[in-house]
Amino acid sequence: MIWKIVKQIAKNGIRTEPVQIDRDAVQVEAGRIQSEVLAILGQALSIRVVDAGSCNGCELEINALGNPYYNIEGLGIKFVASPRHADLLLVTGPVSLNMATALRRTFDATPEPKLVVAVGDCGCDGGIFGESYASLGPVSSVIPVDVVVPGCPPAPIEILRGILAAVQRRA
């Protein structure tokens, strides 16, 4: 049993090593982001993710940040289970009216200094859902936003860049 697991791990090696050209670029950038996060914060970055109304496409790509290629935990960035533990809120939208209160309360529960990154076209400007009886549109219509990451959904590396941009802004 254990032998099978060890064999599987050994066979696949460490995927955070560059395998091809574009991946190379991604990995170099990931390394740079890590050193910048550490330089700016002097510690790990804790992120609370709030889905305020998305179609779950952005969640799929945020989850992908945890895979061995992006290895976000290896960069000193981790997703936490409570806004009270968070330095940064990563919010996907559009903000539904039914989620607006929960989003405001999550923001209020996050200790200062705090950062907000709106992820995806919908979080940026309401996207294809726009504003309606049920949707307030962009995240910035409910809480202050530091950085937006457009894309539908944005690729994981774009989300990582957005996180760094927010951290740099407060440096």
Place this chain on the structure above:
Amino acid sequence: MTIPGLTNDLQHLLAPVPVWHACVEAADWRAAAIAVRDTGGRLVALWGGAEGVAVCAAYVVADGLVWLELPLPGEQRNYPDLVPCFPVAARMQRAAFELSGIQAEGVKDQRPWLNHGAWPVDYFPLSSGSEAAPIFPDAVLLDYPFVRVEGDGVHEIAVGPVHAGVIEPGHFRFSVVGEKVLRLEQRLGYVHKGIELRMTQLPPLQAHRLAGRVSGDSTVAYAWAYCMALESAGECVISERAASLRALMLERERVANHLGDLGALGNDAAFAFGLAQFSRLREDWLRLSKDAFGHRLMMDCVVPGGVACDIDLTHQERMRQQCDDVAHEVQALHAVYDAHSGLQDRFLTTGRVTPALAAQLGLTGMAGRASGQAWDLRCDHPWAPYEYLQVKMATHRNGDVAARVAVRFDEVLESLRLIRQILSELPAGELRQEVCLPDRASRGAGWVEGWRGEIFVALELAGAASQHRIRRCHLHDPSWQNWPVLEHAIMGNIVPDFPLINKSFNLSYSGQDL
């Protein structure tokens, strides 16, 4: 094709899957439901028709899908309740009231479902016309009267709407004694963003983009179902090549989601190795989708009349190679999962839904197949290109987390086989046909087996005089069927097993909240 007790004729809709439509009278509405239930049929969807002047239901019977429409003339806004025949109708009827203002007669549970106080109770978004759609910025959210469980030592655990992980929002109210869950009550609707009203504001030839964002993990299935409905209304037949490429994308979507879930299920049982391995495979998979089709999740690749892009020989070869590699790795990981006693201890008998309960509550799709509901649209009513692919259905009878894991493993391998076969027999043909919207008011239906279960789209178009406007487009997610079953699956289990059980169903919040 008839339903016993129905007097009106059924009209066959031109679509690659067998779909009929009929208008019925109030007396026939209930009679049809009873006849469908007694002959082993299922209720797929219930919704308010265009402008809220009809109630519609879609049933699956042996010969295909039947869309019944009960017109509600004049001021009448009531229709006979379907819950006695099909318990799954309950939440759909509550939603139909809030969106279209039509009410099932005599239902006990009239608590709001999608409207948490965001809009006034006397505003019905889908029956008020789309032109002067109001906005209610001063909305105050309302408390929800959860059912209380009383007794010695019973307490409640409230979870959500913002969840601990990177998942969609919803509220779960557990009533527990010690660690044991006596009852779970869900409150969903948090991500309701008015998709069906927005549909009526978009030109029909562009609305596939919105359909593809009802639930991002099923973007291909939704886009295909919507385009099938539009092509059905416009009597457009897509080329064999376009159909094959759509199926290629649909199977790639199925594999991507199953790979993600298999990893996450290992992780939820504290087997991080599984997550690392499967998330790596998933990332490789998405990157090739990006290279071949230009988008990691293949959003906007299925378009009205066909597909947005072709696949060249280099990418075909890479996909074949990837199928071989992934099949090899998935088999190795399957052996590891099966042999890992700690993992199996968490999976086996956890979150069990017996075939009898599954049939009674209408459990559908992949989760249904893990509980003996041997139903897969690709096998039962295969449309092009599935008719020649001969999909082998994966089923299980245990209905526990282990069964849902086993069905996923089987379906991944079968989809890899399908992808190889599609690539080896890729027919020639136009990528995209022009869809001519009919001059007269028309309707169309789309029905596709997505990775989670069947996606159904009912489309009503206005004629040329009204710029071919979408009068109504109902988009149905299989999560409507499966969420209520999850409330049963958790009963008697311990609280720490809930994330595992929940993940084993992996239902869509956005898909049911709309």
